[in-house]
Amino acid sequence: MMKKILKTILCISMVISLLIIDFLGPIPVYAATKEPQTLGDLKKQLADLKQQKKDNEADKKETQAEINAKNEAIRNADNEIDEAEYQIEQAEDKIEESNTKITEVQAGIEELLRFLQQLKSKNTYLEYVSESSSMTELIMRIKAVEQLNDYSQKKLAELEQLIKDNEKLKEELNKKQKELASKIESYKKTIASLNINMEEYDEFALDIDTQIKTVQANVDSYVKLCASSKKSYLGDDELLSDCADVPYNAGWLKPLKSGKVTSPEGYRTHPVTGEKYKFHSGIDIGGNPEGTPVYAAAAGVVSGIVTRYSCGGNMVYVNVTVGGKKYTTFYYHLLTINVKNGQVVTQNTIIGTVGGGSTAKKNGGYDTCTTGAHLHFGVETGYYSYSVQSKVIVPPGFNNVKGYTFKSRNDYYA
Numbered sequence: 001m002m003k004k005i006l007k008t009i010l011c012i013s014m015v016i017s018l019l020i021i022d023f024l025g026p027i028p029v030y031a032a033t034k035e036p037q038t039l040g041d042l043k044k045q046l047a048d049l050k051q052q053k054k055d056n057e058a059d060k061k062e063t064q065a066e067i068n069a070k071n072e073a074i075r076n077a078d079n080e081i082d083e084a085e086y087q088i089e090q091a092e093d094k095i096e097e098s099n100t101k102i103t104e105v106q107a108g109i110e111e112l113l114r115f116l117q118q119l120k121s122k123n124t125y126l127e128y129v130s131e132s133s134s135m136t137e138l139i140m141r142i143k144a145v146e147q148l149n150d151y152s153q154k155k156l157a158e159l160e161q162l163i164k165d166n167e168k169l170k171e172e173l174n175k176k177q178k179e180l181a182s183k184i185e186s187y188k189k190t191i192a193s194l195n196i197n198m199e200e201y202d203e204f205a206l207d208i209d210t211q212i213k214t215v216q217a218n219v220d221s222y223v224k225l226c227a228s229s230k231k232s233y234l235g236d237d238e239l240l241s242d243c244a245d246v247p248y249n250a251g252w253l254k255p256l257k258s259g260k261v262t263s264p265e266g267y268r269t270h271p272v273t274g275e276k277y278k279f280h281s282g283i284d285i286g287g288n289p290e291g292t293p294v295y296a297a298a299a300g301v302v303s304g305i306v307t308r309y310s311c312g313g314n315m316v317y318v319n320v321t322v323g324g325k326k327y328t329t330f331y332y333h334l335l336t337i338n339v340k341n342g343q344v345v346t347q348n349t350i351i352g353t354v355g356g357g358s359t360a361k362k363n364g365g366y367d368t369c370t371t372g373a374h375l376h377f378g379v380e381t382g383y384y385s386y387s388v389q390s391k392v393i394v395p396p397g398f399n400n401v402k403g404y405t406f407k408s409r410n411d412y413y414a
Helices: 002-024 039-121 124-130 135-195 208-227
Strands: 259-263 266-268 278-280 283-286 293-295 300-309 313-322 325-337 350-354 375-381
Touching: 039 135, 039 208, 208 300, 300 325, 313 350
Parallel strands: none
Antiparallel strands: 259 283, 266 278, 283 375, 293 350, 300 313, 313 325, 325 350, 325 375
8 A cells, every 4th residue: 555655656746847847948057156155265266267267268269260270261262262263264265265166177177078079079189199290299199188187187176175174174163163162161150150169158147357356356345254253263264154144034025116027037039139049047127217226135245246247237146045045136237236245235225226228238328138127137046246047046926927017025926
């Protein structure tokens, strides 16, 4: 009986798992990122980023060298194609010239044959030969007629062979053109693949320089916090949690007093570039004009600030603890930033204000990843200074469906 019950439970669990996987869709795979626990960990994260930058620069040089080589190969192939086209034109001219000569020679041969035929039919040929004054002259006259005929036939054969050679050359050059064109296409594809080798999975992913700058600011703020903490300072072994007392939260609040989900988290077609199957790392909340206050969804410590980024604009990251679990909340496309790195915020703290309209590139701004006023709000598990895609989750308290609306900060589901 117990075995039957366990078997039934196992089957139900498998079905539920399959249903969950089917509902969520394909789960993306990301590189693992270790959450910094101590000041030393945070410094190591900074050192690793700087080393990554060096490695990236080296890779970039190698990639650029390969791109340059392929571009040079394309230029050479283009030149070879131009030369082949010129040779084809020359061959066509020779063929046309040879055809003209063949026609002329053929006409001359036909005239000669008619002349010889007339000579033979009217015994003129015999008279021409018999009038020879000597045997030597006789032989010479016979040879002259034969040589005249042989020359015409030989000339005709040479011209016919020239036409064959030129046609063969033309065929070879056409084949060479196709091969070169195929090489050029292959080179172009290689260059295209090389150019996107460093493309990030998330459209909002920070470049390496911005990551270094953000983590450096976080290190600086924690060094001050750790040095001024009530506990004895342990240097790099100091726990970050002892340096900055992250407030406890029993639950979440919305970052805005009201709003509407205009773009859920997950794969989508990019609204600006039109690129398909691009991962969207948070929830876009519209329905509010620029300047609308944006609040901390949970009390915590500001761990990262990015200003005027090309894709995301002004960004704020806040480390929070909700229900005993660590999270990092992030807020993008802000018109203004009202907090500082290392600042402790409450759920009533105004992080910044809604932007995305005047800051949009199409409106003369600097942010290429927005088309209008809205807040991009995201949550990831663990404490970080910037978004780590492997840790991103659907913000708690939100129905991850386009059109979902809320009318208060504690409005859980509408």
